[in-house]
Amino acid sequence: MSVLSAIFVGLAMGLVFGLALEKSRVFEPGVIVGQMQLRNFIMLKVFLSAVATGLVVLAALNGFGFIKLAPKATLYTADIAGGLILGVGITLAGGCPGTVLAQIGAGYRDAWATLLGGLCGALTFGYLEPVLRPWIDGGPGKLTLDHLVGLPFWQVAVMFAALIIMLLVLLERWRPWQTELGRHVDGDTGSAATGGSGRRHIVSQH
Amino acid sequence: MLSLRDKAWSPYAAGILIGLLQIPAFLLINTALGASSSYVTVAGNLAALVDPGAAKIDYIAKHLAGAKNWWQVALVIGVALGALLSSRLSGASRPPMSTVWSRGLGITSMAQRAPLAFVAGFIMLFGARIADGCTSGHGLSGIAQLAIGSFIAVAAMFAGGIATALLLRRV
Numbered sequence: 058m059s060v061l062s063a064i065f066v067g068l069a070m071g072l073v074f075g076l077a078l079e080k081s082r083v084f085e086p087g088v089i090v091g092q093m094q095l096r097n098f099i100m101l102k103v104f105l106s107a108v109a110t111g112l113v114v115l116a117a118l119n120g121f122g123f124i125k126l127a128p129k130a131t132l133y134t135a136d137i138a139g140g141l142i143l144g145v146g147i148t149l150a151g152g153c154p155g156t157v158l159a160q161i162g163a164g165y166r167d168a169w170a171t172l173l174g175g176l177c178g179a180l181t182f183g184y185l186e187p188v189l190r191p192w193i194d195g196g197p198g199k200l201t202l203d204h205l206v207g208l209p210f211w212q213v214a215v216m217f218a219a220l221i222i223m224l225l226v227l228l229e230r231w232r233p234w235q236t237e238l239g240r241h242v243d244g245d246t247g248s249a250a251t252g253g254s255g256r257r258h259i260v261s262q263h
Numbered sequence: 264m265l266s267l268r269d270k271a272w273s274p275y276a277a278g279i280l281i282g283l284l285q286i287p288a289f290l291l292i293n294t295a296l297g298a299s300s301s302y303v304t305v306a307g308n309l310a311a312l313v314d315p316g317a318a319k320i321d322y323i324a325k326h327l328a329g330a331k332n333w334w335q336v337a338l339v340i341g342v343a344l345g346a347l348l349s350s351r352l353s354g355a356s357r358p359p360m361s362t363v364w365s366r367g368l369g370i371t372s373m374a375q376r377a378p379l380a381f382v383a384g385f386i387m388l389f390g391a392r393i394a395d396g397c398t399s400g401h402g403l404s405g406i407a408q409l410a411i412g413s414f415i416a417v418a419a420m421f422a423g424g425i426a427t428a429l430l431l432r433r434v
Binding site (some may be wrong): 058059060062063064065066067068069070071072073074075076077078079080081082083084085086087090091092093094095096099102103104105106107108109110111112113114115118123124126127128129130131132133135136137138139140141142143144145146147148149150151153154155156157158159160161162163164165166167168170171172173174175176177178179180181182183184186187189193196197199200201202203205210213214217225229234238241242243244245 | 265267269270271272273274275276277278279280281282283284285286287288289290291292293294295296298299302303305306307309310317320321322323326328329330331333334335336337338339340341342343344345346347348349350353355356357358359360361362363364366367373376377378379380381382383384385386387388389390391392393394395396397398399400401402403404405406407408409410411412413414415416417418419420421422423424425426427428429431433434
């Protein structure tokens with residue numbers, strides 16, 4: 058595919074992605090920080106729904122031979138250290154590398170600073186990569202759950218998706234999603250012990 | 264049912280829509296959903312304008328051009344446009360910064376928030392590039408491909424995120 062067509066496809070897919078992120082409110086810093094404090098589970102609900110859908114979609118596409126999968130190599134140090142650092146950033150940014158763009162689109166102006174910091178962080182890594190590479194490398198390479206259990210990808214993917222769906226049913230029974238939005242759909246449900254400002258109300262939508 | 268004028272959709276409906284995006288990603292672009300490498304493409308191309316040495320580093324060089332790299336840049340720009348469109352249609356306008364920062368950190372002005380947001384973005388992308396993926400690449404796509412490294416990376420992301428969030432006030 059030419060670069061121009063790829064850009065067109067990317068923009069079209071991004072529009073849908075951004076719409077879904079905005080409508081789900083998962084781009085809200087209040088939702089992300091709330092998730093990390095285990096008080097709001099909208100992030101987990103969106104994330105697990107997307108993963109379960111992806112599992113089923115890839116099980117079908119791969120099972121019928123339309124596509125080859127391209128899982129990332131397993132690099133223990135990089136996955137653990139990089140993931141930990143990324144997690145710190147996610148809480149302080151109140152977002153992820155993708156949802157920061159949704160924050161910008163939705164009107165949070167501080168997200169421009171997050172974006173600029175992200176560009177500088179990515180570039181800094183790029184310059185340091187030759188120095189960091191020996192430390193980052195090291196792991197079993199491409200390793201997937203289906204290979205570990207010795208079953209076809211589509212079977213493990215469908216079973217794992219079913220497990221996620223059961224988990225989501227339980228999660229929804231415990232915390233109905235409408236109760237987690239807050240009056241301003243920003244994840245502020247006024248659940249904190251302190252408070253008392255006029256904004257704090259637990260609102261259930263009907 | 265779902266309307267573009269709604270301020271909020273069910274997280275399950277939105278999640279399913281996001282998961283379905285793997286179909287065009289794999290069939291048309293031969294890749295999975297991801298976001299963080301686009302930062303290297305944009306920052307690398309900007310750096311190459313002022314520093315010819317940047318393009319001599321293999322890691323930066325392989326992110327500079329090509330359909331997959333520019334597809335992901337277009338994807339994240341599309342995310343901003345999609346969120347803009349969605350919020351305009353529903354009228355869910357946002358203040359300059361989320362109220363979570365005053366509740367969690369006592370930050371009330373942009374002069375306090377912007378430097379922290381910059382540092383947060385820096386840490387986030389530095390970590391994502393070490394891990395070779397973010398919430399999208401490892402989280403959505405890696406786990407959907409049952410990659411063990413992605414399970415580890417996502418667990419580490421939540422560990423780092425939860426540990427940091429516990430240092431904030433209850434939100």
